[in-house]
Amino acid sequence: MSLLNISGSPHVHSDESTKKIMWRVNAALVPALLCAIAYFGINALLVSIVSVLACVLFQWLIEKFIMKVPSTVSDGSAVVTGLLLAFNVPATVDMLWIVVIGALVAIGIGKMSFGGLGKNPFNPAIVGRIFLLISFPVQMTTWPQVGGLFPMTFDVPTGATPLGAFKEGALGEGVTFMDAFLGHIGGSMGEVSAIAILLGAAYLCWKKIITWHIPVTFIGTAFVFSAILWLVNPETYMDPLMTILTGGIMLGACFMATDMVTSPMAKSGQLIFGFGCGLLTIIIRNWGSYPEGVSFAILIMNSVTPLLNRWCKPKRFAE
Amino acid sequence: MKTFRMGGVHPEENKISNDAAIEVVPVGKQMVVLMNQHLGAPATPVVQKGDKVKVGQLIGEAQAFMCANVHSPVSGTVLKVDTCKDAFGLAKPAVYITVEGDEWMETIDRTPDIKRECALEPKEIVAKLKEMGIVGLGGATFPAHIKYSVPEGKKAEYLIINAAECEPYLTSDYRVMMEHAEEVCIGVSILRKALGVPNAYIGIESNKPLAIKKMQETAKQFEGIIIEPLKVKYPQGAEKQLINAVTGRKVGSGKLPIDSGCVVSNLGTSFAVYEAIQKNKPLIENILTVTGKDLKTQHNCLVRIGTTYNEIISHTIGQLPESTGKVISGGTMMGKAVVNLDAPTVKGNSSVLVMMESEARRAPETNCIRCGKCASACPMGLEPYLFSLLVKNNRVEESKEHNILDCIECGCCFFSCPANKPLTDEIRLGKNRVRAMLAAKK
Amino acid sequence: MTQQILIAVIVLGALGILFAVVLYIVAQKFKVVEDxxxxxxxxxxxxxxxxxxxxxxxxxxxxxxxxxxxxxxxxxxxxxxxxxxxxxxxxGCAVEQGEPQVAVVRCNPANCGDKRKSNYDGLRSCAFQNTVYTGESGCPFGCLGCGDCVAACQFDAIHMGENGVPVVDADKCTACGACAKACPRRIIELRNKGKKDRRVYVSCVNKEKGAVAMKTCANACIGCGKCAKVCPMEAITVEGNVSYIDYKKCIACRKCVTECPTKAIKDVGFPAPAVKPAPKPAEAPAAPVAEKVEIPVAEKVEVKN
CATH class of the missing domain: 1.10.15 (3-methyladenine DNA Glycosylase II; Chain A, domain 3)
Known part of the structure; x- marks a missing residue:
């Protein structure tokens, strides 16, 4: 018999682990990935692969040669970042090399410079995306046009997203709610299909990795706020349903704002967080210079998270 | 079905020894009786080397306020009064007795008849609890006579008996309910009388349907005993959580159950109370579960207090299997890991739980991903992740401000942490520091 | 145009003067007089x-x-x-000359390393482990080996030795006493460095009775008192089954060192006896901490003991 182990109680542990959580998030992203491949074809697949590989490689290199710590790439968090980064860029050939730069910024600056998983104040994928948006404004807003299913060519015609078109004053003609819901619209590769994203979010809720608090308040606030604006002036402002179905609100609310590391821990804090994200998104969309504001909104709310953690305490037993 | 208001987890129940009837472990050749088997100061030995003692004879007297009497579990000669290493290897005052025969004190009623009537007054009951050395058998071993002397200005309104047995593996309370339901109910009636409360509630988790049925049938014959089935959730058996589940009341930060008009006792205690009051039998026996996934047989057994772990193991399962990685006294969530198997058992021990090496080791710790699962699991509404940081940086004052002393050390935070952080350990360390700081301030 | 510039200059100038006055008043009012x-x-x-x-x-x-x-x-x-x-x-005052001191770890690594009696699997903190049980060595007074002292040292002067008992680097140690305070078992003591850095001390604080202590650890002080008898300076006292050398009286004659039946008394800083072979432990490379200890074996004994 080997030596007896001694420790303080408890002596059992649930089968939860960081690794399990991260790989489940990856699983939840699969429907959106499939949708992206279906609508944007081989480009989407290639951009995703390049992005994921780049993120994993950069994390491995940084841990091995700069931080000199055992590698943690197997925990799957770099894969999550890679997928989310790919989902946030248009599926074009240019992206095949641009996304590598994005991966370096996301992993290197967004995550590892703070000490790795769990210590980053901002969502790494959003950091990467915003860096690319500012550095490569043309490539990042050249959206492939959606045609038939599984386009197998590299050269696809490009066009505007519904949001971009709206910003230019051309109200999204010919785009129906059903198109937006299924994802038959222009946009970043992972954000187009609301149904695929909701499917993944439902899985995460079922596995208790996320709770309803952030997605529902995020989307709800965006819907209510845009509805008010729309009721005031339907000419200038977008239809609220269209607002939440197009652009990155669905992807942001379900996968990026709910990132455990950068969102508040207490439920009350999560409600404020979701509300802030929704409000800022609509403000940036309507009065900012960018047609889309989800990334900026989440980034701003990420910076408020430590404060929310301080203010919003869980309810004590005795209260 | 009722349960407590927040947090909690659901560990694998593993009640694999449910069907093993209580068996008696024979007395060995020598018995070592520790003098501090209870919360508080150790009892003072009142026997000397060479004295003859009988079963049930007083050998350690409670002289301090927070203390309980200790009685001889065997008959024989006192070998020496010395120290003995307890289950954690620490030396404790003890009386060594060489066993000779099995001669009981004449006052003890050893007939199997059930004695139902109790003519004692509440004050006399409490005095007898003290005389018989009864302590709470739920784990904290709080002296019963102190618990049942309600302080001036406070009033008990509820008596709650904890039969939740929310800890995984443990089945001793379940066996007592199945085999001694009537005695338990008489014990509860006596405690009810001692407190002068109209009703006593016995909280049983719904994963023990047979026990609930049996207790409900038996309780019909008694006045004022209500069986309260509870939803299965750990830590249902924690005092504050049980009060909340049964009565809906809350016990405030730093307050005792009696401040909310409640007194909570363990089911095993009520059985010991029956034996002490009705049969004059001091607390000299334990009912404990010998269990483990890798054991060929599962046992519930009755042992004299002072029997060593090794004696219990060799009588029940022969020897520890090769795969043993940890031996725990108590359940997997709050029990203590035992290092010295030659140590005598003490009052309040509820199990010898053998864990396999493969499940006994903790997984390596990784970074906190701020998922907040620890805070959602905390039944006291605390923030374990925050304490982890505060303790690491030795910020004692702040941990007190965040109510670290409210922690009941149930272990839900560590259990649910995906990063395997030893949160419960860190909080215990933090609590010790806060207590040291408060003591230094006084 | 000129007028506008003039207005700006006047307004800003007035503001500047106003703030200066306010700042001056505030500075005067809340002045902290500090020597x-x-x-x-x-x-x-x-x-x-x-x-x-x-x-x-x-x-x-x-x-x-x-x-x-x-x-x-x-x-x-x-x-x-x-x-x-x-x-x-x-x-402008007088100064007392104090003897230079050094931290000394009074525990033998006799029972650590491969001779552990259990495996501690909890929080790596001595203060916490001390509340759980005796520790891996089985000695209720001995070193717990989680390195609270190492974490407490500001001068990088104490490290975990390969046997799980900390080793003090006498050159770096400033005798600030932080390690001694951090140790929950009060094993670490500040002692005079001694002449030529030579010192003798009892490397055990086990208060158990002799037989029990010997069972726990081969190098435990069993309180036999032989050392006290041979000491020419009456520097050694035995109290509570453990002997103690008063460093103020000790002349480092080392009579007690040879007398001690359990080798619990250590001498530091003396030239190593020539006959003493330095057998290189075969399993040394396997020890994970080995790479940190760069000092050769013979020298290391001097530093640590």
């Missing part, structure tokens, strides 16, 4: 804020020195005599 000596004293202190003096930090120590205007009862261990002399010069 400039405090800064000067703080300047000569090492600035490690180790807390070894018992004050909150170096500045607090300087304040204490200046307020009582002497060094009585105040000593900066890391700074030693040199700093004390400088402070005394600044304050």
């Amino acid at each position: 400039p000596l405090i800064d000067e004293v703080a300047e000569v202190l090492p600035g490690a804020n180790c807390g070894g003096c018992g004050k909150a930090g170096c500045r607090a120590f300087a304040e204490a020195c200046v307020s009582q205007h002497s060094l009585e009862g105040l000593r900066c261990a890391p700074g030693g005599d040199a700093v004390a002399a400088k402070i005394a010069e600044l304050l």
Whole structure:
């Protein structure tokens, strides 16, 4: 018999682990990935692969040669970042090399410079995306046009997203709610299909990795706020349903704002967080210079998270 | 079905020894009786080397306020009064007795008849609890006579008996309910009388349907005993959580159950109370579960207090299997890991739980991903992740401000942490520091 | 145009004067009168804020020195005599020469490493482990090996040895006492460095009775008192089954070292006896901490013991 182990109680542990959580998030992203491949074809697949590989490689290199710590790439968090980064860029050939730069910024600056998983104040994928948006404004807003299913060519015609078109004053003609819901619209590769994203979010809720608090308040606030604006002036402002179905609100609310590391821990804090994200998104969309504001909104709310953690305490037993 | 208001987890129940009837472990050749088997100061030995003692004879007297009497579990000669290493290897005052025969004190009623009537007054009951050395058998071993002397200005309104047995593996309370339901109910009636409360509630988790049925049938014959089935959730058996589940009341930060008009006792205690009051039998026996996934047989057994772990193991399962990685006294969530198997058992021990090496080791710790699962699991509404940081940086004052002393050390935070952080350990360390700081301030 | 510039200049100028006046008044009203000596004293202190003096930090120590205007009862261990002399010069007071001291770990690694009796699997903290059980060695008085002392040291002077008992680097140790305070079992003691850095001490604090202690650890002090009998200076006392050498009386004659039946008494800084073979432990490379200890075996004994 080997030596007896001694420790303080408890002596059992649930089968939860960081690794399990991260790989489940990856699983939840699969429907959106499939949708992206279906609508944007081989480009989407290639951009995703390049992005994921780049993120994993950069994390491995940084841990091995700069931080000199055992590698943690197997925990799957770099894969999550890679997928989310790919989902946030248009599926074009240019992206095949641009996304590598994005991966370096996301992993290197967004995550590892703070000490790795769990210590980053901002969502790494959003950091990467915003860096690319500012550095490569043309490539990042050249959206492939959606045609038939599984386009197998590299050269696809490009066009505007519904949001971009709206910003230019051309109200999204010919785009129906059903198109937006299924994802038959222009946009970043992972954000187009609301149904695929909701499917993944439902899985995460079922596995208790996320709770309803952030997605529902995020989307709800965006819907209510845009509805008010729309009721005031339907000419200038977008239809609220269209607002939440197009652009990155669905992807942001379900996968990026709910990132455990950068969102508040207490439920009350999560409600404020979701509300802030929704409000800022609509403000940036309507009065900012960018047609889309989800990334900026989440980034701003990420910076408020430590404060929310301080203010919003869980309810004590005795209260 | 009722349960407590927040947090909690659901560990694998593993009640694999449910069907093993209580068996008696024979007395060995020598018995070592520790003098501090209870919360508080150790009892003072009142026997000397060479004295003859009988079963049930007083050998350690409670002289301090927070203390309980200790009685001889065997008959024989006192070998020496010395120290003995307890289950954690620490030396404790003890009386060594060489066993000779099995001669009981004449006052003890050893007939199997059930004695139902109790003519004692509440004050006399409490005095007898003290005389018989009864302590709470739920784990904290709080002296019963102190618990049942309600302080001036406070009033008990509820008596709650904890039969939740929310800890995984443990089945001793379940066996007592199945085999001694009537005695338990008489014990509860006596405690009810001692407190002068109209009703006593016995909280049983719904994963023990047979026990609930049996207790409900038996309780019909008694006045004022209500069986309260509870939803299965750990830590249902924690005092504050049980009060909340049964009565809906809350016990405030730093307050005792009696401040909310409640007194909570363990089911095993009520059985010991029956034996002490009705049969004059001091607390000299334990009912404990010998269990483990890798054991060929599962046992519930009755042992004299002072029997060593090794004696219990060799009588029940022969020897520890090769795969043993940890031996725990108590359940997997709050029990203590035992290092010295030659140590005598003490009052309040509820199990010898053998864990396999493969499940006994903790997984390596990784970074906190701020998922907040620890805070959602905390039944006291605390923030374990925050304490982890505060303790690491030795910020004692702040941990007190965040109510670290409210922690009941149930272990839900560590259990649910995906990063395997030893949160419960860190909080215990933090609590010790806060207590040291408060003591230094006084 | 000129007018606009003029207005701007006047407005900003007026604001500037107004703020200056306000700042002046505030500065006068809330002026903190501080003895400039405090800064000067703080300047000569090492600035490690180790807390070894018992004050909150170096500045607090300087304040204490200046307020009582002497060094009585105040000593900066890391700074030693040199700093004390400088402070005394600044304050214009006398200075007591203190013996230089060093931290000493009074536990033998006899029971650690491969001879562990259990495997501790909880929080890596001695303070916590001490509340759980005896520790891996099985000795209720011995070192727990989680390195609370190592974490407490500001001077990188104490490290975990390969046997799980910490080793003090006497050259770096400033005798601030932080490790001694951090140790929940009070194993670490500050002792005089001794002449030529030679010192003798009992490397055990086990208060168990002899037979019990010997069972726990082969190198435990069993309180037999043989050392006290041979000591020519009456420097050794046996109390509670453990002997103690008073470093103020000890002349480092080493009679007790040879007398001790369990080799619990250690001598440090003496030249190693030539006959003593230094068998290189075969399993040494396997020990994970081995790479940190760069000193060759023979020398290491001198440093640590």
